[in-house]
Amino acid sequence: MADESERQDVSWRALWQETSAVLGDRVHARWICETASAATGDEFLSILDEPATVRMVAHLDAMVARRRTGEPLQYVTGHWAFRHIDLAIDRRVLIPRPETELVADVALRLAAAVGPTRTVVDLGTGSGAIGLALADELPIVGTTIWLTDASRDALDVARANLAGIGRSAQNVRIAEGSWFDALPAELRADVIVSNPPYVAVGTSELDAAVGEWEPPEALFAGADGLADLREIVAGAPHHLVPGGALVLEIGADQGAAVRTLLQSAGYDDVDIRQDLAGRDRIAVARRAR
Ligand SMILES: C[S@@+](CC[C@H](N)C(=O)[O-])C[C@H]1O[C@@H](n2cnc3c(N)ncnc32)[C@H](O)[C@@H]1O
Numbered sequence: 001m002a003d004e005s006e007r008q009d010v011s012w013r014a015l016w017q018e019t020s021a022v023l024g025d026r027v028h029a030r031w032i033c034e035t036a037s038a039a040t041g042d043e044f045l046s047i048l049d050e051p052a053t054v055r056m057v058a059h060l061d062a063m064v065a066r067r068r069t070g071e072p073l074q075y076v077t078g079h080w081a082f083r084h085i086d087l088a089i090d091r092r093v094l095i096p097r098p099e100t101e102l103v104a105d106v107a108l109r110l111a112a113a114v115g116p117t118r119t120v121v122d123l124g125t126g127s128g129a130i131g132l133a134l135a136d137e138l139p140i141v142g143t144t145i146w147l148t149d150a151s152r153d154a155l156d157v158a159r160a161n162l163a164g165i166g167r168s169a170q171n172v173r174i175a176e177g178s179w180f181d182a183l184p185a186e187l188r189a190d191v192i193v194s195n196p197p198y199v200a201v202g203t204s205e206l207d208a209a210v211g212e213w214e215p216p217e218a219l220f221a222g223a224d225g226l227a228d229l230r231e232i233v234a235g236a237p238h239h240l241v242p243g244g245a246l247v248l249e250i251g252a253d254q255g256a257a258v259r260t261l262l263q264s265a266g267y268d269d270v271d272i273r274q275d276l277a278g279r280d281r282i283a284v285a286r287r288a289r
Helices: 012-023 026-037 041-046 054-068 073-077 098-112 129-137 152-171 208-213 227-239 255-264
Strands: 007-011 051-053 079-082 085-088 118-123 143-149 172-176 189-194 240-249 268-274 280-286
Touching: 007 012, 012 026, 012 054, 026 041, 026 054, 026 073, 051 054, 054 073, 073 079, 079 098, 079 129, 085 129, 085 152, 098 118, 098 129, 098 189, 098 240, 098 280, 118 129, 129 143, 129 152, 129 172, 129 189, 143 152, 152 172, 189 227, 227 240, 227 255, 255 268, 255 280
Parallel strands: 118 143, 118 189, 143 172, 189 240
Antiparallel strands: 007 051, 079 085, 240 280, 268 280
């Protein structure tokens, strides 16, 4: 086995160029090179003329080979940024999406407005993206965040990511189970946030790479994609304080249906919000007081 200190006569600049040519994508090539070199941002730029170690080149080659099979970049590099945190990501969890950062932002503002203490639940946490970002950004004093998932594998990933948020980790509780079954019966939250599965089984609109690589239990929710949203809308009032907020990520074509679900269930202030592309993406409502 190659010694860690052994050097190959190839610079990071050359490796980045080669990788860009192989993948046909300079940005993806840079992310892979940054992961292999363990240097990011300006630090990576500062080592461009330094040689890579044999072990780093082997890691780079392995990642390039995986990427060439069509495996998503985030699984290949094994990590991905979400708001201000870097999450370990693998095939046990959904790759956190940019639109989910907006969902987290809405939940964050609602939770930050509650004080002096606040309890937030992230249902179907996957990698921990939403709940850990909130734990990271809310005040350490007075904040409790519950992360739940029905998938033990996903919770193992979320637990690994907990270590990455430093002192705020002390505010996080992790619980396994289907939706509200995971929570203590008496728990009442100020904010419940969820990005549940919302893809209709059999849809022709799902990106092929998503269907091939990401966990089906994170994606599909019955024939109309609303099965899990229905369950969460029905159960949340029992676990929200009066006036507490429910924040849901929804599919772009589900705005009207979710508005009806929330209104029929007696929620107040039902609001369907759009993502940066103008598509319905976030449902917000309050438990009646
Ligand atoms: C769309 S993914 C969202 C993951 C993460 N919150 C995010 O935004 O990246 C949905 C998550 O819900 C979980 N899930 C699916 N069915 C569930 C259920 N019945 N109870 C709890 N979690 C469930 C999946 O395991 C998956 O982690």
